[in-house]
Amino acid sequence: MIQLDDVHYAYDGLYPALRGVSLEIDEGESIAIMGSNGAGKTTLLKHLNGLLRPQKGHVFLDGEDTSKYSVAQLSRQIGLVWQNPDHQLFLDSVEKEIVFGLKNLGYDEEEVSDRCDRTLERLGLTHLSHRSPFSLSGGERKRVALASVLAIEPRILALDEPTIGQDARQKERLAKMLDQMNEEGRTVIVVTHDIEFVIEHFPRTLAMSEGIIVADGKTEAVLSNPTIVERCSLAVPQMTIVAQGLHQLHPEVSPRLTQVNEIESELIRLAGGI
Amino acid sequence: MALIEFNDFSFKYVGSDSLALKKVNLSVEAGEYVVVSGPSGCGKTTLCRAINGLVPQFHRGYIAGNVFVDSKSTRENSVADMAGITGLVFQNPSNQLVTLNVEKEIAFGPENLGVDPAEIRKRVEHLIHLLGLEHLREKHPHEMSGGEQQRVAMAATLALRPKILVADEPTSNLDPQSAEMILELIAEQNREGMTVVLVEHRLDVVAKDASRLILMNEGSVVADGPPEDVLLMDICQDIGIGIPKAVEVFKRLRSKDLHLPEVPMTGEDLVRIFREVVEHDSA
Numbered sequence: 001m002i003q004l005d006d007v008h009y010a011y012d013g014l015y016p017a018l019r020g021v022s023l024e025i026d027e028g029e030s031i032a033i034m035g036s037n038g039a040g041k042t043t044l045l046k047h048l049n050g051l052l053r054p055q056k057g058h059v060f061l062d063g064e065d066t067s068k069y070s071v072a073q074l075s076r077q078i079g080l081v082w083q084n085p086d087h088q089l090f091l092d093s094v095e096k097e098i099v100f101g102l103k104n105l106g107y108d109e110e111e112v113s114d115r116c117d118r119t120l121e122r123l124g125l126t127h128l129s130h131r132s133p134f135s136l137s138g139g140e141r142k143r144v145a146l147a148s149v150l151a152i153e154p155r156i157l158a159l160d161e162p163t164i165g166q167d168a169r170q171k172e173r174l175a176k177m178l179d180q181m182n183e184e185g186r187t188v189i190v191v192t193h194d195i196e197f198v199i200e201h202f203p204r205t206l207a208m209s210e211g212i213i214v215a216d217g218k219t220e221a222v223l224s225n226p227t228i229v230e231r232c233s234l235a236v237p238q239m240t241i242v243a244q245g246l247h248q249l250h251p252e253v254s255p256r257l258t259q260v261n262e263i264e265s266e267l268i269r270l271a272g273g274i
Numbered sequence: 275m276a277l278i279e280f281n282d283f284s285f286k287y288v289g290s291d292s293l294a295l296k297k298v299n300l301s302v303e304a305g306e307y308v309v310v311s312g313p314s315g316c317g318k319t320t321l322c323r324a325i326n327g328l329v330p331q332f333h334r335g336y337i338a339g340n341v342f343v344d345s346k347s348t349r350e351n352s353v354a355d356m357a358g359i360t361g362l363v364f365q366n367p368s369n370q371l372v373t374l375n376v377e378k379e380i381a382f383g384p385e386n387l388g389v390d391p392a393e394i395r396k397r398v399e400h401l402i403h404l405l406g407l408e409h410l411r412e413k414h415p416h417e418m419s420g421g422e423q424q425r426v427a428m429a430a431t432l433a434l435r436p437k438i439l440v441a442d443e444p445t446s447n448l449d450p451q452s453a454e455m456i457l458e459l460i461a462e463q464n465r466e467g468m469t470v471v472l473v474e475h476r477l478d479v480v481a482k483d484a485s486r487l488i489l490m491n492e493g494s495v496v497a498d499g500p501p502e503d504v505l506l507m508d509i510c511q512d513i514g515i516g517i518p519k520a521v522e523v524f525k526r527l528r529s530k531d532l533h534l535p536e537v538p539m540t541g542e543d544l545v546r547i548f549r550e551v552v553e554h555d556s557a
Binding site for chain 2: 011035036037038039042083084086128131132135136138139140142143161164166167168169170171193195196233234235236238239240241245246249260263264267268270
C-alpha cells in the first residue's frame with residue numbers, strides 16, 4: 001500500500017536526512033520505526049503525507065506516485081501526530097481541537113460529537129474537554145494532539161513518539177486504542193524509542209541509522225541483534241539484560257527473553273531446591 | 275533550613291478551577307538526588323516551576339504557603355535572582371533555546387549573569403566536550419534533532435553552575451543511548467555535590483541513580499522515601515505508574531516465598547543479587 005523507492009532528502013540541500021530509503025508497508029500492518037536521534041525517522045514520516053517531497057526517488061500510495069497529490073489530499077488518508085504537541089494544537093479548548101478536524105472532513109454534527117466523546121474517553125481526556133490545551137500538562141497536551149488525529153480514524157496512522165510524557169496507565173490506554181484501530185484494518189506506524197512499547201505491540205520493526213534502513217523484520221529478531229542495537233542506539237530491554245546475565249552463568253537460559261514472567265520462571269527454576 | 279523547603283504550599287493557575295499543588299510540604303537537603311514521578315497532570319511540572327520561582331513570578335495564580343530555596347522566598351525574589359541557584363531543563367528543549375548557535379546558547383546564561391568572558395569561554399569548551407556537541411558547533415539549534423537540542427539546553431543550564439538542577443523529563447525526546455549519556459551526566463553532577471530534582475515517568479532508567487523517590491497524585495505528595503521502599507508500595511499501582519521490571523520480578527518472587535535480600539533497580543542488579551543468593555546457599 002505504501003511504498004518508498006530510493007528516497008533521498010537533505011535539509012537545505014546540505015544536511016542529508018534520508019540517503020536512499022526503500023520500503024513497503026502493507027495495509028493493516030503495525031510497524032515501529034526505531035533509531036538514534038537524527039537517524040531520519042521523522043523525515044521519513046513527513047514524506048508519507050507529503051509535508052516533505054523526495055529530492056530523489058518516489059513515494060507511492062496504493063500504487064500511485066504521491067507527487068501528484070496535495071498535502072490536504074494525503075492527509076485524508078494519513079493522520080500524522082507530531083512529536084511536539086505544541087506544533088499541532090492551536091484552539092482554546094480540548095473539545096474544539098478534536099472537533100476541528102472532524103468538521104473539516106464534513107461529518108455531520110451527530111457523528112462529530114460521537115467521535116469526539118468516544119476519543120476523549122478512550123484517551124482519558126473527558127474531564128479535561130473544556131480546558132484550554134495550553135493549561136494542561138505536557139503529557140495531557142500530547143494526548144490531546146493524539147486524540148485530534150485518532151478521532152478522524154484515518155486509514156493510516158503515523159505517530160511520532162506517542163508515548164512521551166505518558167505514565168504506564170496512559171500508555172496502556174493508548175496501546176489499546178492503537179491495537180483496536182489496527183484490528184479494524186488500519187495501518188499503524190509509530191516512531192518511538194520506547195522499546196517495551198514496541199515489544200508488546202508492534203510485530204514489525206524498522207531500524208534506521210544515518211538516513212538509511214539498517215534492519216527491517218520481525219521485532220524480536222531486530223531488537224535482539226546486538227550489532228543493530230549498537231548501531232541504532234536502541235535500548236536493551238531490562239529483562240533481556242537479565243536473560244543475558246543468566247545465560248552466561250547457565251547456558252540453557254535463552255539470552256533473548258523479554259518478558260517478566262519468563263525471567264520469573266527461570267529464576268524459580270534456577271533457585272529450585274533452595 | 276533545608277536547601278529546598280515547601281511549607282504548606284498550594285498553587286492554582288489563573289483560569290484553572292483546581293489546585294495544581296495542594297498543601298505540599300517537602301524538604302530537600304543539599305546533595306540529594308530526588309526523582310519525582312506520578313500520572314500526567316499530577317503537578318510535577320508545577321513543582322519544578324515552584325522551585326525556580328517561575329511559579330509564582332511568571333505563572334500567576336492563587337498561592338498559599340511558601341517555598342524557600344537556598345533560604346530565599348520565591349514569592350519575594352525574581353526569577354532572575356533565583357536563576358543562579360536553580361537551573362531548569364524543560365520537557366521541550368525548543369522552548370528553551372534562544373540563540374543562533376551552540377556556543378552562543380551555552381554562553382548566553384553566564385553572560386547575562388556577568389561572568390568573566392575568559393571563564394565563559396572555558397565553561398563553553400568544557401561543556402561542548404562533556405556533552406559531545408563538537409559536531410554541532412556551527413549548527414542552528416532549530417536544525418538539530420530533539421535529542422541534540424536537549425543536550426544543548428542541558429549544557430546551557432549547566433553553564434550557570436547552579437546549586438540545584440531541576441530537570442523536567444529531560445530525556446523524553448532522546449534515543450536510549452543519548453538518554454543514558456544525559457542521565458550519567460546528571461548523576462555525575464550529583465556526585466560532585468549538585469542537588470538534583472528530576473521528573474521522570476520511566477523509573478526503570480532513573481531509579482538506580484536516585485537517593486529518594488517522590489510520587490505525586492492530583493497535586494499532593496503521596497509517597498516519599500528511598501526508591502527501594504517506595505517502589506514496593508501499592509500506591510504505585512493505585513496511581514498507575516510503571517515500576518522497573520526488575521522490581522516487578524522481585525515482588526513476584528517474594529509472593530512465591532523466594533526472598534531476595536535487596537530490591538534490584540536494574541537488570542544487572544537482579545542478576546548480581548540472584549547470583550549472590552544462589553552462591554551463598556550452595557556454599
